[in-house]
Amino acid sequence: MAVKSQIPVMDGGRPVREVFLPFARPRITETDIQGILETLHSGWLATGEKTARFEEAFGGYVGNRFAVGLTSGTAAIALALQVAGVRAGDEVITTPMTFAATAAPIVHAGAVPIFADIDPGSFNINPDQVAARITKKTKALLAVHFAGRPCEMGILRHLANSHDLVLISDAAHAIEARYDGRKLAEWSDISTFSFHPNKNITTGEGGMLTTNRQAWAEHARRLRFHGIARLSDDGFPVTDVVEPGFKYNMSDLQASLGLTQMETIENGLESRRLIFEHYNEAFRGMPGVSVPPPVPERSRHAMHMYNILLDTNCLCINRNRFCRALNLENIGAGVHYRSLHQMSFYREHCQLKDEDYPASAFVSDRILTLPLFAGMSVDDAQSVVEAVAKVLRCYRRNGVR
Ligand SMILES: Cc1ncc(COP(=O)(O)O)c(C=O)c1O
Known part of the structure; x- marks a missing residue:
C-alpha cells in the first residue's frame, strides 16, 4: 500500500511540503x-x-x-x-x-x-x-x-x-x-x-x-x-x-x-539562475515535461519565470487540474499565460481562431509556471521537483496509481 506522502493531496494524501511556496516573492532587504x-x-x-x-x-x-x-x-x-x-x-x-x-x-x-x-x-x-x-x-x-x-x-x-x-x-x-x-x-x-x-x-x-x-x-x-x-x-x-x-x-x-x-539586481539574477539551472537539470529527461531551451551564448535570459510544458497526452488530468494538484501540495504553480487570442474580448473583438494561432493555442493549454524568485533556496526548488514528479507519476495515463 502506498504511503500517504506518495498519494496526491487531491486524492487524500499528504503534501510534499508543509508551508506554501508562492510562485514569486519580492526580496526586501x-x-x-x-x-x-x-x-x-x-x-x-x-x-x-x-x-x-x-x-x-x-x-x-x-x-x-x-x-x-x-x-x-x-x-x-x-x-x-x-x-x-x-x-x-x-x-x-x-x-x-x-x-x-x-x-x-x-x-x-x-x-x-x-x-x-x-x-x-x-x-x-x-x-x-x-x-x-x-x-x-x-x-x-x-x-x-x-x-x-x-x-x-x-x-x-x-x-x-x-x-x-x-x-x-x-x-x-x-x-x-x-x-x-x-x-x-x-x-x-x-x-x-x-x-x-x-x-x-x-x-x-x-x-x-x-x-x-x-x-x-x-x-x-x-x-x-x-x-x-x-x-x-x-x-x-x-x-x-x-x-x-x-x-x-x-x-x-x-x-x-x-x-x-x-543595488542587488545582478545578485538577484544570479540567485534565480541557481534555481533555474536546478530545475533544468531535474526536469530534463523527465517524461511528461519539456524544459525551456538554452539562449545563444551572446544573449542573456533574465530568468523572470520558469515555465514547463506538460505533455497532456500522457496524463489523465488537464493542465488546470495539474496546477490544482500542485497547489494542494503547497506549491504555488500558476498559468502564464492563457493566450490572449483565446480571451473572450480579443477572440470576439478581433475575430480570432485557434487555427490561426496553432503554436499559441498549443502552449496556452500546456504551460505551467513554477516558483522562482531571488532568495528561494535549492531545498525549496527540490520540493517543487518532487511535487511535479509525484503528480506526474500519479496521474500518468494508463500508469499505476
Ligand atoms: C508582459 C507584461 N507586460 C506588462 C505588464 C504590466 O505591468 P504592471 O503590472 O506594472 O502594470 C506585466 C505585468 O505583469 C507583464 O507581465
Whole structure:
C-alpha cells in the first residue's frame, strides 16, 4: 500500500511540503526599508529628487539616455504608444502569449492589436509571423520578452527599419536581458518595464519608459502629469496644459525602493539562475515535461519565470487540474499565460481562431509556471521537483496509481 506522502493531496494524501511556496516573492532587504524610512522622514513623497535619481540609475543600467518613472508597466506601454504616434486606426503587431497589460493600451489608443503567432520553443513572437502581418496601417511592433527570454531582436529591428515602424519592447520580465551582446533597450526605440512586486525588482507598484530620443522622453514626462508644461516665467513658474495628460507619475516613495533594489539586481539574477539551472537539470529527461531551451551564448535570459510544458497526452488530468494538484501540495504553480487570442474580448473583438494561432493555442493549454524568485533556496526548488514528479507519476495515463 502506498504511503500517504506518495498519494496526491487531491486524492487524500499528504503534501510534499508543509508551508506554501508562492510562485514569486519580492526580496526586501534592511537597506530597502532604511531607504523608505529616510524618504518618509524627508517630508517629500511625490515625484522628486529620488525619482530623478532612480531614473538616471535605471536608464544607465538598461542602456538608454532617458528614463521616465511611472505608476506601472501598463502606464509605460500606454505612454510608449502615445509618444510613438500610434493613433486611431493604426495597427500594432504584438504577441498573444502575454499578460492583458500588453494589448489593452493598444485598444485604448483606438488602434488595432494584430496578434502574430509565437515560436513554440521560445514562446516569443515569431518574426516570420510578424513579417506576414505588416500592412500599410502598421505603425509599431510591440515585442514581449517572455519570462525574460530576449526576442529575435536582430530580425525585428530589421523589419522595423525596413517598414519604418517603431519597435517597442515590453520588457516587464526582462530588465537584465541581452540579445546578441546588447541590452534590449539598445535594440528598441522605446522600452517599458514593470516594478510590480512579482517582477525582478520592485517599487511596490511602478513602471518605467526608456528611450534614446529626447523628444519622446520629454513628451512622456509631460503626459505622465496631466499634459502640463512650464511656460517661461518671471521667477514664478507659470504652467499651461498643452494636451490632455494622465496621472502616471512615479512617487519618491516608490523610487526610493527602486534605488535600493537596483543595488542587488545582478545578485538577484544570479540567485534565480541557481534555481533555474536546478530545475533544468531535474526536469530534463523527465517524461511528461519539456524544459525551456538554452539562449545563444551572446544573449542573456533574465530568468523572470520558469515555465514547463506538460505533455497532456500522457496524463489523465488537464493542465488546470495539474496546477490544482500542485497547489494542494503547497506549491504555488500558476498559468502564464492563457493566450490572449483565446480571451473572450480579443477572440470576439478581433475575430480570432485557434487555427490561426496553432503554436499559441498549443502552449496556452500546456504551460505551467513554477516558483522562482531571488532568495528561494535549492531545498525549496527540490520540493517543487518532487511535487511535479509525484503528480506526474500519479496521474500518468494508463500508469499505476
Ligand atoms: C508582459 C507584461 N507586460 C506588462 C505588464 C504590466 O505591468 P504592471 O503590472 O506594472 O502594470 C506585466 C505585468 O505583469 C507583464 O507581465
